[in-house]
Amino acid sequence: MKVSVIGLGKLGSPMVAAFASRGFEVIGVDVNSEFVRLINEGKPPVFETDLDEYLKKNKERISATKDYREAVLNSEITFIIVPTPSEKNGNFSTQYVVQAGKEIGKALKEKPNFHLVVLTSTVTPGSTEGDLLPVLEEYSGKKCGIGFGLCYNPEFIALGSVINGLLNPDFVLIGESDKRSGDILESFYKDFCLNNPPIKRMSIINAEITKIALNTYVTTKISYSNMLAELCEKIPGGNIDVVTDALGCDRRIGHKYLKGALGYGGPCFPRDNRALIFTAKRFGVELPIAEATDKINRHQVQRLVKKVLSFLPKNGKVCILGLSYKPETNVIEESQSVEIAKEISEKGISVIAFDPQAMENAKKVLNKVSFANSLKEAVEQADLILITVPWKEFKEIQPDWLKDGAILFDCWRILDPKKYKGKYFAIGISS
Numbered sequence: 001m002k003v004s005v006i007g008l009g010k011l012g013s014p015m016v017a018a019f020a021s022r023g024f025e026v027i028g029v030d031v032n033s034e035f036v037r038l039i040n041e042g043k044p045p046v047f048e049t050d051l052d053e054y055l056k057k058n059k060e061r062i063s064a065t066k067d068y069r070e071a072v073l074n075s076e077i078t079f080i081i082v083p084t085p086s087e088k089n090g091n092f093s094t095q096y097v098v099q100a101g102k103e104i105g106k107a108l109k110e111k112p113n114f115h116l117v118v119l120t121s122t123v124t125p126g127s128t129e130g131d132l133l134p135v136l137e138e139y140s141g142k143k144c145g146i147g148f149g150l151c152y153n154p155e156f157i158a159l160g161s162v163i164n165g166l167l168n169p170d171f172v173l174i175g176e177s178d179k180r181s182g183d184i185l186e187s188f189y190k191d192f193c194l195n196n197p198p199i200k201r202m203s204i205i206n207a208e209i210t211k212i213a214l215n216t217y218v219t220t221k222i223s224y225s226n227m228l229a230e231l232c233e234k235i236p237g238g239n240i241d242v243v244t245d246a247l248g249c250d251r252r253i254g255h256k257y258l259k260g261a262l263g264y265g266g267p268c269f270p271r272d273n274r275a276l277i278f279t280a281k282r283f284g285v286e287l288p289i290a291e292a293t294d295k296i297n298r299h300q301v302q303r304l305v306k307k308v309l310s311f312l313p314k315n316g317k318v319c320i321l322g323l324s325y326k327p328e329t330n331v332i333e334e335s336q337s338v339e340i341a342k343e344i345s346e347k348g349i350s351v352i353a354f355d356p357q358a359m360e361n362a363k364k365v366l367n368k369v370s371f372a373n374s375l376k377e378a379v380e381q382a383d384l385i386l387i388t389v390p391w392k393e394f395k396e397i398q399p400d401w402l403k404d405g406a407i408l409f410d411c412w413r414i415l416d417p418k419k420y421k422g423k424y425f426a427i428g429i430s431s
């Protein structure tokens, strides 16, 4: 089977590579000529685990173009994975989805046989049928369900493990315009996935609600744990790890995302939560849990900055270790580490930062921060070292790297406190 993928970014290019690895012929489309060139050369346009290797290994089944017509006419399914940027009110813009829909529609006009269009970008409930479907019908001159089919099929992957997440999902979510379209997509996933996951088929609107409801549930769990961590820190003897280790044994709760550390960031969690709040307001419903989750998340940055100021000696220097929004990625979108670095440096405090992957991106937004060439160089200069992202590389910090009187503040508790006696503090542990 031949498939096309519109949008070759952080999610689109791993999709191309993963689809090709399972024997599908894949044509990628992007408006960015550089991304098209790189994919054609078997090189990754974005930083993602295993992407390089998968693109190289499956090069003969992969091509890329800027030409929608070529992609649509030479494939049976077209996945749309273009950006849906957040607007101020929390809504996701469908500007790029609609642009893609127009081009796909024009190509469909020339295509005699049935074609399935699959929207994978995250959208606000109502957008697939409200924004995309009308342009597909208008530009193709065909009726949805007859000349072409439409599905909403978001992915639940995490940056840093996108290819593995695509190949081995917990479940596949399919919102379908009609049974024939859902059958085609289900059959595609049965061939594609390695782990035979449950496939949940439903109406498009229910799939749209499910997508952002799922991420909002996960963020709720994170904020809940962060709330408990703050409490444990304040109660003498409190220790968040001891508490969550026991809590997570209850199968209704589980251990995942029950850490109690810094808040969530990245291109999905914060905005999906706000999009659910926006959607609810449109229908006259209040979502106090989602609102509290967002509030608790924003509070993490403020409380960390306050802590740093209380620990830091006069004219002291702060070292921030970690700038990406999580380990194994160079993405800094909504990164709490970047926000903390910004706030502290803008108070006139000297800040040096180090991150194994995200420094180039961070340099574009942190103009009052200096950047170290190595972990050791960053640690040696500081009076207060703040570990904001649990990169495994940071476990290599040696106690003798710390200058006299310097302290370590470990937001994710990745170091052994015994090694840094008297110098070690952490989120979630009373001191």
Ligand SMILES: NC(=O)c1ccc[n+]([C@@H]2O[C@H](COP(=O)([O-])OP(=O)(O)OC[C@H]3O[C@@H](n4cnc5c(N)ncnc54)[C@H](O)[C@@H]3O)[C@@H](O)[C@H]2O)c1
Pocket: 006, 007, 008, 009, 010, 011, 012, 029, 030, 031, 032, 035, 081, 082, 083, 084, 096, 099, 100, 120, 121, 122, 123, 155, 156, 157, 158, 159, 267, 268
């Ligand atoms: N990154 C994630 O972790 C993740 C996870 C789940 C869902 N999503 C959703 O996936 C969507 C895409 O996210 P991303 O992170 O891959 O975005 P991205 O910005 O990394 O990539 C999008 C790509 O689409 C291209 N593009 C834009 N308009 C186009 C058009 N009209 N035609 C062809 N190409 C076009 C851009 O040039 C870019 O290469 C968003 O809706 C996002 O919310 C992302």
